[in-house]
Amino acid sequence: MQHTQEKWGRPRDDVYGPYDASYLNSEPRTQTLQPTVTGTSVIGMKFNNGVVIAADNLASYGSLRRFIDQERLIKVGSETVVGVGGDVSDLQTIEEIMEGLEISESYDEPAQSLTAPNIHSYLQRIMYKRRSKLDPLWNALVIGGFKNDEPYLAFIDLLGTTYTAPAVASGFGSYLAIPILRKLVDREGDQQNVSKEQAVDAIKEAMKVLFYRDGRALDKYSLAILSKKDGKPDVEILKDVRVENQNWSMAKQIKGFGTQDE
Amino acid sequence: MFRNSYDNDTVTFSPTGRIFQVEYALEAIKQGSAAVGITSDTHVVLVALKRNAEELGSYQRKITRIDDNMGLALAGLAPDARLLSNHLRSLSMRQQFLFDRPLAVNAAVASIADKAQSNTQQYGRRPYGVGLLVAGYDEKGPHLFEFLPSGSMLEYVGSAIGARSQAARTYLERNFDSFEKCSLEQLIIHGLVALRDTLPQDKELTFQNTSIAVVGKDTKFTILEDDAVVPWLDKLDSTSRRPQRRETANTNENNEEGETTDITEDMVDNTESTESTNSTGSVTNAENAEDDNANANSSAEGDNETDPNDRMED
Amino acid sequence: MSRFNPYGDSSGGSSLAIAGADFAILAGDTRHSTGFSIDSRDQSQIADLGDGLFLTSNGFSADAKQLVDDLRTQIKWYHHNNNDHKLSISAAARTTMMLLYGKRFFPYYVNPIMIGMADDGTGAVYSFDPLGSYDREPSRAAGHASELLMPFLDNQVTFANQLDPQTGEPRKRLDLDLQTAVDLVKDAFTGAAERQVQVGDTLEIVILTKDGVDRQYYDLRRD
16 A cells, blocks of 8 residues: 555556656647658749749659659739749648638638639738747748739749749749749839740749759649639640750769769 | 516517517617718719717717728617627728728628528527618729618618608609719719608708718718708708608508508607607508517507607617 | 757847837837858838837747737737727737747747837837846847947947036936937947847838838848
8 A cells, every 4th residue: 555645546667667757848839840752842923914934843852853744833813823832741731722622712602702812811810820839831832823904923932921023933943943043033114024834934044954953843734824804814734744955065064973974 | 467478589480471579679670870981883872860868968870881892771770780880891991901991891791691690590699780871982883781780781772761851762763763863962862862861840941950072983981960951951951842841741642652561660760750740550461460570569659658858769 | 859949040130119209119120040050031020010119039949920910919909809999009918018928938038129109199119038027118128239339329329328418417418309309329239240140131111200200211231
């Protein structure tokens, strides 16, 4: 018989071993501590009549090319495209949230229009809420669409940070693609002088540079072109676009790592 | 005295398929002073008659702003309306916060209508004792909705609720063809004329008892009260003089309608008419002569004895 | 394994405020950056709160956005509950403090500055720390270039620790006139943009007087 009251009703140390109090000193529960399967950069720019967004089809597992036909552009509503970089399972969560949004929006009769600024705002609240719970959705988002017939392009990261700009890019794209895109659209308003063809060419050029220099990029990507035709939004998502005219002759010049012939 | 055994809660139907507590709630609206709403293809106008409980007391506000694109006029229990409008304000701010857009009017009214409906189907709950005219402007244009404690929501070109509102509705029905293309100014005048028709003979629209609110294309929801109402009352006087009302105006109107099978309609006019005409209108028609109606009738007569100024509905 | 860090280094550039006898100025650049990358050249950081109140919050920009939206909601309720009475800047400042201190144990990582006209008609600048400590001040700078801007303001607005060469007494603070103050702001930002990479692109100035609000824009370095 134990005669100290504090031992009453507790598992006996000689049977169960001493009490394991280590959980009291553990870290709080978190979900995504680091991304696992990831997509790399998403890039987007405005032109005089709309927006172009591109993201390649690779989902990497660390440095492994794990899935090579991962779609990372999500069409939401009738006139908005969301490009997603970062963790692919979180991308799928966002896809489900967007699906839920479309469904609940369709309940209202007559339905309100769901435009890019609405979706941008909603996603920002979700991303900020999740970071505040220390359980972030590990993504970078590019939202393209229209606001009052004008092109609209915005960026959100996993902390809920957000901004709008005529050219945006996530990850390596912010170093490699942005300088190429800003040659055409440096600041708000510059897009007035840029045609759809110029914008698509610039995005294709940027995707090429990203494939050359970003080890987690693929030369197969999706390209969303959002434009206004007679005041009506027109969303065209080209799939399996290839980086064309690749030239790897310079690869021989690069020395210092990898297999060397000599 | 007969006691109605089917009006103790909202979850029991009477044998004739009615839920009396809900109907009594609709009565509370008719005890409140009138509110009128009209839409054109660009704007919505609300006008309402304010009452003061005492000569020296303040007038109960009848129109509430929900947000820049929406507001409402109430008839019935003002505290219930306060609860509902605070709910709508939260909803509107939430919509702005989450989606960066104003709340759609139909979504707003659907939300409070759902709240009201659940009160009619749960034991131990009381239906809201207030009717609302919700005016708003959204991407689909101007809207006027009528909300009732029964949980019904209907969109109108023009509508009126509250005491003697049948007179206003009659005016609106006779003139609604012209509302669509009305200027905002004409729309307000129409609203004031309709509201004036609800007044008993010894009452006038004054800057103290009249509220006006407008919302519409490029117009934020704005409430005009006191001094701001004066120019509109002047315009009203210059455009149309008040017709001399017949002694038994309200009872005749009911007969004109012919469709007033609802006992409640008679009740309200009786209640109001204590000030002017005799309440002979409380004779019920054949359909209402059922036993379970008798109590509703007697309660109406009970109301007639109270001083109209003592009522808590506005 | 490193813990997830909920704070980031995304922010607007810098902001600055000066209070005068009958005016208040709030200025900020429109560059938004993350680390050394420029995110946007046209992201205004001055929030119009209504009732003649303007706010900037430098620091972590996601928190800054949340703070502004919370404040807007609070002000809306204040209007609903008080018959659209105008919110005084002293009350708005106290509300801001309540919001900041309300997150004492998971703070908004921001340094807000608020301007408005005080009840007595003088220009008012209120500045806050991330936890809610706040005060009314003659001038304040915050953000990436605050270390560059603040000493300049101390020297040119408050004449801190300067002696009058004639009398040897501490130099008396003069009430700046509006034009001098605006010129000071422009010079301050031109200098800040020169030395601080996160500052540049466009300078946005909000000038508050009894007659209303004036917004001015000036180009800054864009590299």
